[in-house]
Amino acid sequence: MATAKATAAEKRRIILDAAVRVFARQGFHTCRVSDIADEAGVAYGLVYHYFRSKDEVLSTLFVERWSVMTALIEEVDQRPIPAREKLGAVASFIVDSYQHDPELMKVIIVEVTRAANSFGQTHLDEISGAYARIATIVEHGQRDGEFRPDVSPGFAAMAFYGAIEQVLTSWIFDLLPFGPAEAEEAKTMVVDTICGGLDPR
Amino acid sequence: MATAKATAAEKRRIILDAAVRVFARQGFHTCRVSDIADEAGVAYGLVYHYFRSKDEVLSTLFVERWSVMTALIEEVDQRPIPAREKLGAVASFIVDSYQHDPELMKVIIVEVTRAANSFGQTHLDEISGAYARIATIVEHGQRDGEFRPDVSPGFAAMAFYGAIEQVLTSWIFDLLPFGPAEAEEAKTMVVDTICGGLDPR
DNA sequence: CCGGCGATTGACTCGTCAGTCAACGCCGGG
DNA sequence: CCCGGCGTTGACTGACGAGTCAATCGCCGG
Numbered sequence A, B: 001m002a003t004a005k006a007t008a009a010e011k012r013r014i015i016l017d018a019a020v021r022v023f024a025r026q027g028f029h030t031c032r033v034s035d036i037a038d039e040a041g042v043a044y045g046l047v048y049h050y051f052r053s054k055d056e057v058l059s060t061l062f063v064e065r066w067s068v069m070t071a072l073i074e075e076v077d078q079r080p081i082p083a084r085e086k087l088g089a090v091a092s093f094i095v096d097s098y099q100h101d102p103e104l105m106k107v108i109i110v111e112v113t114r115a116a117n118s119f120g121q122t123h124l125d126e127i128s129g130a131y132a133r134i135a136t137i138v139e140h141g142q143r144d145g146e147f148r149p150d151v152s153p154g155f156a157a158m159a160f161y162g163a164i165e166q167v168l169t170s171w172i173f174d175l176l177p178f179g180p181a182e183a184e185e186a187k188t189m190v191v192d193t194i195c196g197g198l199d200p201r
Numbered sequence C: 001c002c003g004g005c006g007a008t009t010g011a012c013t014c015g016t017c018a019g020t021c022a023a024c025g026c027c028g029g030g
Numbered sequence D: 001c002c003c004g005g006c007g008t009t010g011a012c013t014g015a016c017g018a019g020t021c022a023a024t025c026g027c028c029g030g
Helices: A002-026 A033-040 A044-050 A054-078 A083-100 A102-113 A120-143 A153-172 A180-198 B002-026 B033-040 B044-050 B054-078 B083-100 B102-113 B120-143 B153-172 B180-198
Strands: none
Touching (some): A002 A102, A033 A044, A054 A083, A054 A102, A083 A102, A083 A120, A102 A120, A102 A153, A120 A153, A153 A180, B002 B033, B002 B054, B033 B044, B033 B054, B054 B083, B054 B102, B054 B120, B083 B102, B120 B153
8 A cells, every 4th residue: 555655656756757858848838748648658548647637737847846946035035144145045046956957947937937928827926926035035135234225126026036037048948058157157147246236335 | 002002001900909919818829810800800811811820920020029129229239328328228128118018018028038938939049139139238348348347248138138028027917016107117227236236346 | 366446548529729712792994 | 884803701621639438457455
């Protein structure tokens, strides 16, 4: 029984991992459910044994990862460090995530975050929740006199997140070269750039 | 004959304008070609008299607008003004475009620019061309000693464009309030923020 | 060794649209 | 007044793919 349940959870995982590869390669809308099943090496119908719909597969992948990021942002804000370093930690986490699993990040960014009209619509709350937490970091930075008080935290959060996401997107679509060196450069660049504009004069 | 041709061009325009409204309201993938025809008040088949496919309708809208922006960026770079003001002019143009025709900008951003996996794929060259021109502005700023020389122009361009696009996206999906005041705030904020980080110390 | 139940299979159904096409009407010229 | 062609119509087709379901498999407890 325990073995069976473990196997069941593993099968589910196998399907999810296969879905990441297929979504990354072909895109969510363009791929067929049978592509996921083939990639996972299971029968078509089994996908529907573990998930209610094709949407739910993508949904699961997104929620799994996004909740980790949201939690991290919140935790980072609690640390007793300068706001600038907090943003640095968030930027590092996102860039590291891409280094660790580019395909998963591609799927989340391209199919969910940047697709707010189609699929992302259903997760707008979670997405904007993360933005709001970044805004909170900025707000705390302003409260503590580390950032200029006259910039709207909401705008700053969007600029910060947008800058990172666009850099990842440019890697995803080979518009900029990617490697460990570029990853490190990006981390410091984004933080320097955004914080440089937020620093009090 | 002249009248007839004018009418033909007008009909084409009517269909394009209707398509903007439909794409903005329902999204490109979710809407039917018959929705466009209905919105335009013409028969289904007429859409195919003026356009080869549903894709070509969106393509036309995108190219019409994007080419204007690309040309503007290039022209701005020729002006004898500080690099910071050049970026300001670009930011203003984009924000003004949104103020002037939010539906069209929504379609271009949501369905093309941010959909590089599906539709945007076919226009990657045009999209990245605009990024490259922004990078050139940064490069010239560095050459003239107005910007720090140690930031990759490609990265800076992505951060700059990404910041603006994310702000527009947040307006599009009601994550941040939008109005004339916010539009002005956004222009100066984005430029201050990005340039603040690019300014030599 | 047997009965039963959850896991697994994949052929099939069913709805949805993009794109086609044959027919029609309006207008201008002969 | 008739003819020809372009602009226009909308019913139809063909392809495609998500989701269903009845049948089969294989493991486990009795």
